Amino acid sequence: xxxxxxxxxxxxxxxxxxxxxxxxxxNDYRVSYVNLDTGVKKLPYRPDLDVRVEVTAWEIxxxxxxxxxxxxxxxxxxxxxxxxxxxxIMELDGENNYVLLDxxxxxxxxxxxxxxxxxxxxxxxPLTVYLFSPDILRKPADFCFARFFGLMIELRLGTxxxxxxxxxxxxxxxxxxxxxxxxxxxxxxRLRLEPSTQGLLAxxxxxxLPELAPPTRVLYISTQTGEGFDDLETLAxxxxxxxxxxx
Amino acid sequence: xxxxxxxxxxxxxxxxxxxxxxxxxxNDYRVSYVNLDTGVKKLPYRPDLDVRVEVTAWEIxxxxxxxxxxxxxxxxxxxxxxxxxxxxIMELDGENNYVLLDxxxxxxxxxxxxxxxxxxxxxxxPLTVYLFSPDILRKPADFCFARFFGLMIELRLGTxxxxxxxxxxxxxxxxxxxxxxxxxxxxxxRLRLEPSTQGLLAxxxxxxLPELAPPTRVLYISTQTGEGFDDLETLAxxxxxxxxxxx
Numbered sequence: 027x028x029x030x031x032x033x034x035x036x037x038x039x040x041x042x043x044x045x046x047x048x049x050x051x052x053n054d055y056r057v058s059y060v061n062l063d064t065g066v067k068k069l070p071y072r073p074d075l076d077v078r079v080e081v082t083a084w085e086i087x088x089x090x091x092x093x094x095x096x097x098x099x100x101x102x103x104x105x106x107x108x109x110x111x112x113x114x115i116m117e118l119d120g121e122n123n124y125v126l127l128d129x130x131x132x133x134x135x136x137x138x139x140x141x142x143x144x145x146x147x148x149x150x151x152p153l154t155v156y157l158f159s160p161d162i163l164r165k166p167a168d169f170c171f172a173r174f175f176g177l178m179i180e181l182r183l184g185t186x187x188x189x190x191x192x193x194x195x196x197x198x199x200x201x202x203x204x205x206x207x208x209x210x211x212x213x214x215x216r217l218r219l220e221p222s223t224q225g226l227l228a229x230x231x232x233x234x235l236p237e238l239a240p241p242t243r244v245l246y247i248s249t250q251t252g253e254g255f256d257d258l259e260t261l262a263x264x265x266x267x268x269x270x271x272x273x
Numbered sequence: 274x275x276x277x278x279x280x281x282x283x284x285x286x287x288x289x290x291x292x293x294x295x296x297x298x299x300n301d302y303r304v305s306y307v308n309l310d311t312g313v314k315k316l317p318y319r320p321d322l323d324v325r326v327e328v329t330a331w332e333i334x335x336x337x338x339x340x341x342x343x344x345x346x347x348x349x350x351x352x353x354x355x356x357x358x359x360x361x362i363m364e365l366d367g368e369n370n371y372v373l374l375d376x377x378x379x380x381x382x383x384x385x386x387x388x389x390x391x392x393x394x395x396x397x398x399p400l401t402v403y404l405f406s407p408d409i410l411r412k413p414a415d416f417c418f419a420r421f422f423g424l425m426i427e428l429r430l431g432t433x434x435x436x437x438x439x440x441x442x443x444x445x446x447x448x449x450x451x452x453x454x455x456x457x458x459x460x461x462x463r464l465r466l467e468p469s470t471q472g473l474l475a476x477x478x479x480x481x482l483p484e485l486a487p488p489t490r491v492l493y494i495s496t497q498t499g500e501g502f503d504d505l506e507t508l509a510x511x512x513x514x515x516x517x518x519x520x
Binding site: 034035036063065066067083084087090091092093094095096097098130131132133134135138140143161162164167168170171174175177178180181182184186222223224227228230231234237238239 | 281282283310312313314330331334337338339340341342343344345377378379380381382385387390408409411414415417418421422424425427428429431433469470471474475477478481484485486
């Protein structure tokens, strides 16, 4: 079972890879860890496969690149080896119950670069977890944005994608967040009251969500308290059994 | 008139800022340039306002951060000054015909960070150009992804957003690209033939495009040949006159 954690820098991918991996190991699963981030300095887990063995963003910066250029260039250099990475991950998948893929710090490096897209195309039925932090949710339209971003990842990578709010231990009014994220009809009704052009677009987009995708569960995760780990495990299990239908 | 160039690292934002600015200046417009990228090393234009005066990703990396962490941290440090930047940009807008905003190398730094979102919320009717490279378009579903990404930016930033394919001088079969991007019905019909789950999602999403947004024009731009600069100028002019209706 291959689980891919995708999300912006700071959404908690690496911390979750470590914490959820530990949780699985404590439940007697064999777990392997894959680091796909050429720009990470220190990892809190020991990767079984690590792209930094091949190339790091640092060594490219030493050639004179800026940080953004270096990150893109590092994946340009990894691209010719993408099928080797696919094979190695499939091998790890054969030997373990779970393979956890920790993706590049900046999400777009994975979504907009052929390395990420081809890697995911090559893997058999991975489940993608789209991790977003509650910080990005300030107004109703933002909830629509987060829900749609999960669909965008699914559209781009071609893998079943589950939206997961991270750091739930840091929010006081979790019930309000859940209401907006779980209940698309409620969110749509709320967006209808927004007078701005942005609100109107959000309303229209949200209204189409039910026809676009089956009602996807949203996960609520805290690496501090372990909240949501059992839900993620259940979802991963169901994904393996049903191959993608996570309604 | 404020024009914001948004796109992934390598899509050509900085080069376009310079080349389109030069084009405008040659047409006797007063143009000012704003650099919002803390991670860029060298700029091909002379910025009138530059966030690197306040902070650079490098100096933060010297504190021990990795490149991704440093980029996020740099915008955390800029955030308390966001209203000063809004004021400075509005001042430049008052003194010039065009203010060109060159955004962070990694697009998500702008879309997912409060600095970018609040800056755009504060500006009066900016026009956003979503720049994407033809490299990201390999299969029909990718065209749907690019079209939707423009909407996602509009949803997130609340600004009218025009999708623009960059580097059109590098593609041989531009007509094919144009057909997929300009004619949503054609693209939808093509997606209907895709047997995969990804194709089905793309088909569903594309089918909703006409109800979601008015038929937006797509720009085709080359900084090498200047192709599309007149279209961008026309669109910017119409945006100023009609405040957002770019059908």
